[in-house]
Amino acid sequence: MSDDNRLVIEVKDLDISFRMPTGDIHAIRGVDFELRENEVLALVGESGCGKSITAKTIMGILPENAVINSGKVIYHGKDVEIDLLGKKSSWRRKNINGSKIAMVFQDPMTSLNPTMTIGAQLITSIRSHKHSDRREAYSRSLELMREVGITDPERTMRQYPHQLSGGMRQRIVIAIALSCDPEIIICDEPTTALDVTIQNRIIELLENIRRARGISVIFITHNLGVVAKIADYVGVMYAGKIVEYGTVFDIFYDPRHPYTWGLLSAVPELSDDKGELYSIPGTPPNLAKEIVGDAFAPRNPYALAVDFKAEPPLFHVSGSHFAATWLLDVRAPEVKMPDALRERINRMKQEGREYVNESE
Numbered sequence: 001m002s003d004d005n006r007l008v009i010e011v012k013d014l015d016i017s018f019r020m021p022t023g024d025i026h027a028i029r030g031v032d033f034e035l036r037e038n039e040v041l042a043l044v045g046e047s048g049c050g051k052s053i054t055a056k057t058i059m060g061i062l063p064e065n066a067v068i069n070s071g072k073v074i075y076h077g078k079d080v081e082i083d084l085l086g087k088k089s090s091w092r093r094k095n096i097n098g099s100k101i102a103m104v105f106q107d108p109m110t111s112l113n114p115t116m117t118i119g120a121q122l123i124t125s126i127r128s129h130k131h132s133d134r135r136e137a138y139s140r141s142l143e144l145m146r147e148v149g150i151t152d153p154e155r156t157m158r159q160y161p162h163q164l165s166g167g168m169r170q171r172i173v174i175a176i177a178l179s180c181d182p183e184i185i186i187c188d189e190p191t192t193a194l195d196v197t198i199q200n201r202i203i204e205l206l207e208n209i210r211r212a213r214g215i216s217v218i219f220i221t222h223n224l225g226v227v228a229k230i231a232d233y234v235g236v237m238y239a240g241k242i243v244e245y246g247t248v249f250d251i252f253y254d255p256r257h258p259y260t261w262g263l264l265s266a267v268p269e270l271s272d273d274k275g276e277l278y279s280i281p282g283t284p285p286n287l288a289k290e291i292v293g294d295a296f297a298p299r300n301p302y303a304l305a306v307d308f309k310a311e312p313p314l315f316h317v318s319g320s321h322f323a324a325t326w327l328l329d330v331r332a333p334e335v336k337m338p339d340a341l342r343e344r345i346n347r348m349k350q351e352g353r354e355y356v357n358e359s360e
Contacts, residue, residue, distance in 0.1 A: 014071035119157030246321035
């Protein structure tokens with residue numbers, strides 16, 4: 001995507017801790033990224049790396065024990081620029097959540113009220129932001145359900161969440177997210193609770209809606225296959241930081257951080273007849289303890305002595321590509337990605353070229 005696209009969200013030096021009875025947990029340790037109009041930014045990484053906390057910070061729905069130590073979340077509207085962290089939650093719910101930024105959660109049952117019909121929930125959402133009368137809201141609800149692929153919206157309007165399948169419930173949640181025409185949608189692992197076939201349909205639905213409406217998307221996932229399909233930019237998160245950032249081509253074809261190497265190596269290949277699956281050794285660090293140096297160093301087979309002493313900055317790889325690893329320092333020894341991963345990337349490039357040739 002072009003840098004000429006309008007900036008819609010900017011996260012600067014976000015730092016968040018959680019107060020716990022046993023001590024503070026330093027969950028987000030200086031996150032920076034930006035999202036532009038009609039782009040998809042994927043945030044990827046292991047569970048507990050800070051992806052969902054970052055999303056909830058943007059939405060203003062952090063739990064009460066969260067402490068924002070520093071940072072800004074700047075919403076760039078078409079005619080306004082607002083630091084959302086400087087606004088009260090009540091103001092954000094009235095003026096931002098739903099109408100400007102909407103969110104689709106992992107489990108649709110956490111978003112839907114089990115005691116209300118689907119129609120009542122859609123109508124309530126529309127009327128709370130659009131100030132429509134009930135007839136207009138009902139008509140709009142039917143349009144939204146058709147847009148998300150529900151073939152019998154009139155019947156679905158009368159049903160309760162428990163009467164629908166998981167895929168249907170997620171479609172309803174997406175319809176509710178779209179109901180007030182937001183500029184940005186945050187999808188927090190929206191397909192994890194669904195079976196593989198339904199996952200693919202929901203991803204295709206989100207992508208079609210995104211293109212048709214020109215919506216900007218922050219997509220949180222641990223599924224790199226989904227990332228390859230929908231993302232324009234990728235932020236790889238580890239221990240509360242973005243350790244590599246670039247276009248989807250940068251991350252998949254020219255990864256530079258050893259953690260990214262590990263994530264890509266751990267993706268199973270259908271063509272692999274050896275039955276071997278790589279896993280990153282060790283476990284993520286305990287964020288209740290102070291991290292000295294590079295948080296990934298204890299698990300990094302390529303770690304240098306400096307990794308255990310000083311945290312690496314984000315080194316500039318290209319105009320769109322950055323990675324926080326001392327291996328990119330001019331003083332570091334030359335270390336190449338594992339041969340198996342390089343061979344896999346070469347196969348991906350070849351498959352990409354064959355696909356383009358077939359399309360032509």
